Amino acid sequence: MTDYSTPPELNPVDLWHQTDKTQEQLAEIFDVHPTTFARWCNGTRKPSLAYRRRAAELAHQLLSRQ
16 A cells, blocks of 8 residues: 655655756755765765655656756
8 A cells, every 4th residue: 555645755866867956056955065965976875765755845846847
């Protein structure tokens, strides 16, 4: 059974690849330091569940504007 009360997850790095935003711009959107976002991108760190959920929410907004 699918839980529809929980938003889907999307890695913020996937969002970066799908948009025309820079890492710095997305770091600002996610309210994280650019180094944190860069570490997500190079695989040294993994974004938390909260950031993955936020990425899913942002994906709809950002991708619908393109």
